[in-house]
Amino acid sequence: MLEFISNNITFLYLIVLMIIVGIELISHVPSVLHTPLMSGANAIHGVVLIGAIIVLGKAESNDYFSLIVGFIGVIVGTLNVIGGFVVTDRMLEMFKKKKK
Amino acid sequence: MQYLLEIFYFLASLGFVIGLKMMGKPDSARKGNLVAGAGMALAVLGTLFFNSQGVYIIPNFGWIMAGIAVGTIIGFVMAKRVQMTKMPEMVSLFNGMGGLCAALISIIEWRHIAGSGEGVEVLHYLPILAGLIIGTISFIGSMVAWGKLNGSLKDILLPGQQLVNFVVLAAITAVSILLYQTGSDVYFYAILILSGIYGLLFVFPIGGADMPVVISLLNSFTGMAAACGGFMYDNKVMLMGGILVGSAGTILTIIMCKAMNRSLKNVLLGNFGGGNTAQASTSASGGTVREIQATDVAIMMKYASKVIVVPGYGLAVAQAQHVCHELEEMLDAEGVDVKYAIHPVAGRMPGHMNVLLAESNVSYDKLVEMDDINSEFATTDVVLVVGANDVVNPAAKTDPASPIYGMPILDVEDAKQVIVLKRSMKAGYAGIENELFFKDKTGMLFGDAKDSIQKLVNEMKVL
Numbered sequence: 001m002l003e004f005i006s007n008n009i010t011f012l013y014l015i016v017l018m019i020i021v022g023i024e025l026i027s028h029v030p031s032v033l034h035t036p037l038m039s040g041a042n043a044i045h046g047v048v049l050i051g052a053i054i055v056l057g058k059a060e061s062n063d064y065f066s067l068i069v070g071f072i073g074v075i076v077g078t079l080n081v082i083g084g085f086v087v088t089d090r091m092l093e094m095f096k097k098k099k100k
Numbered sequence: 101m102q103y104l105l106e107i108f109y110f111l112a113s114l115g116f117v118i119g120l121k122m123m124g125k126p127d128s129a130r131k132g133n134l135v136a137g138a139g140m141a142l143a144v145l146g147t148l149f150f151n152s153q154g155v156y157i158i159p160n161f162g163w164i165m166a167g168i169a170v171g172t173i174i175g176f177v178m179a180k181r182v183q184m185t186k187m188p189e190m191v192s193l194f195n196g197m198g199g200l201c202a203a204l205i206s207i208i209e210w211r212h213i214a215g216s217g218e219g220v221e222v223l224h225y226l227p228i229l230a231g232l233i234i235g236t237i238s239f240i241g242s243m244v245a246w247g248k249l250n251g252s253l254k255d256i257l258l259p260g261q262q263l264v265n266f267v268v269l270a271a272i273t274a275v276s277i278l279l280y281q282t283g284s285d286v287y288f289y290a291i292l293i294l295s296g297i298y299g300l301l302f303v304f305p306i307g308g309a310d311m312p313v314v315i316s317l318l319n320s321f322t323g324m325a326a327a328c329g330g331f332m333y334d335n336k337v338m339l340m341g342g343i344l345v346g347s348a349g350t351i352l353t354i355i356m357c358k359a360m361n362r363s364l365k366n367v368l369l370g371n372f373g374g375g376n377t378a379q380a381s382t383s384a385s386g387g388t389v390r391e392i393q394a395t396d397v398a399i400m401m402k403y404a405s406k407v408i409v410v411p412g413y414g415l416a417v418a419q420a421q422h423v424c425h426e427l428e429e430m431l432d433a434e435g436v437d438v439k440y441a442i443h444p445v446a447g448r449m450p451g452h453m454n455v456l457l458a459e460s461n462v463s464y465d466k467l468v469e470m471d472d473i474n475s476e477f478a479t480t481d482v483v484l485v486v487g488a489n490d491v492v493n494p495a496a497k498t499d500p501a502s503p504i505y506g507m508p509i510l511d512v513e514d515a516k517q518v519i520v521l522k523r524s525m526k527a528g529y530a531g532i533e534n535e536l537f538f539k540d541k542t543g544m545l546f547g548d549a550k551d552s553i554q555k556l557v558n559e560m561k562v563l
């Protein structure tokens with residue numbers, strides 16, 4: 001147990017700090033921005049695409065299962081990223097301040 | 101050169117954190133989204149063109165670029181085409197795609213370790229399994245939420261639902277242990293199927309009105325699934341991005357629940373706004389409502405010094421935001437002070453009304469949040485309630501038996517006159533009567549919100 005903690009201490013630091021950062025970032029946000037924020041966070045977890053790229057990059061050229069499933073993974077991961085950011089941008093585009 | 105990948109990942113993580121921070125303020129929100137997007141681009145470019153040794157091109161580059169191209173085109177077109185009112189569905193759909201991606205990664209990784217013939221280490225096995233379970237639940241759950249929001253799926257509450265859910269969860273845990281002990285493929289795919297079933301069971305009983313909370317929760321699930329990938333590949337940007345969304349999403353979910361004065365548990369059990377709305381509408385006030393004509397309302401508003409518009413879901417359904425803005429400008433030209441009172445849960449998502457009204461060019465500073473505007477109703481001549489119901493229901497303050505008791509509301513009854521635009525006397529989604537409609541100072545203007553406001557605009561023109 002202690003060895004595990006020691007071996008993964010960097011990750012543990014990251015996890016704990018990121019949890020605190022996440023809480024802090026969201027806690028003081030006006031409710032009007034909740035929907036765009038949810039959408040923005042939705043786009044950020046599209047970072048899972050990196051995993052799909054890595055796994056597809058590792059696939060042997062005769063391993064069609066991995067190639068095809070990985071290919072689908074890259075497509076849906078990209079959908080998450082691109083769709084997420086574009087939708088968020090469209091929502092936020094409307095928050096422009098208009099001066100008379 | 102060999103450190104470039106780590107630097108790309110570091111900058112990407114920084115982009116996520118700073119981007120999310122900027123998204124928390126209306127003025128910088130749009131830029132924040134771009135910053136987070138730039139972070140994502142750095143992470144992807146880094147993965148494609150660098151490894152720990154330095155510059156290299158990732159194998160299967162053609163496949164990967166083809167996948168990215170297909171995903172980009174489809175995602176871009178879908179996101180650009182969707183109507184503003186359908187945004188929640190879209191977010192849910194994209195969230196599901198992220199979950200699916202995490203699950204697919206786990207499936208391939210499992211085949212790698214299962215095929216290698218070596219014993220499975222717990223540290224390797226856990227993130228794969230967690231990614232599979234959480235990703236699948238998030239994918240299936242988001243698809244159900246998507247179906248519910250676009251109206252193709254109905255709420256279904258099975259008898260003993262909680263017990264069934266618990267049994268499925270217990271089964272997932274049990275099979276996971278078996279999988280670890282035996283390393284058999286059968287158990288792996290059994291977990292995949294069970295997780296899918298859990299995703300269905302988890303979201304199906306929750307009422308359509310509560311979907312935003314569920315989507316927010318599933319959003320944080322997908323974040324955690326992405327973080328599992330960070331463990332699998334010792335990849336810090338996936339870990340940080342995933343945990344950040346997991347944590348931020350969870351807090352956002354709790355804040356949304358608080359805005360409705362309900363606990364997360366209460367939402368998840370599907371107690372309210374679910375399949376049992378009919379039985380709640382018992383307390384008929386028995387009073388009479390006063391129907392009012394558009395002409396009278398137009399006159400009333402024209403000679404008012406202060407008008408507050410309270411938008412609700414009816415405004416979104418009727419797509420009345422543009423004509424509403426037109427009315428606001430006409431009143432403005434008459435020297436009437438017009439503001440919009442935004443309840444945190446008006447519509448179907450927090451911020452729903454802001455997005456809609458902003459779409460029709462209503463200035464951001466005219467949209468006032470509940471806490472800031474409640475004291476202003478007393479000095480307001482006319483309140484125009486457009487398709488809102490539960491958020492102005494005084495029962496939330498006065499009737500402890502009411503299901504919405506304790507929910508903060510807009511105190512529209514403090515105003516001199518209240519005009520309610522509504523299609524019929526049907527109850528709102530909480531399924532309860534609204535005493536406000538029976539008050540002496542309340543006038544009801546029946547009809548579709550868009551038609552009614554159009555009538556008001558026409559009347560204003562001839563006055």
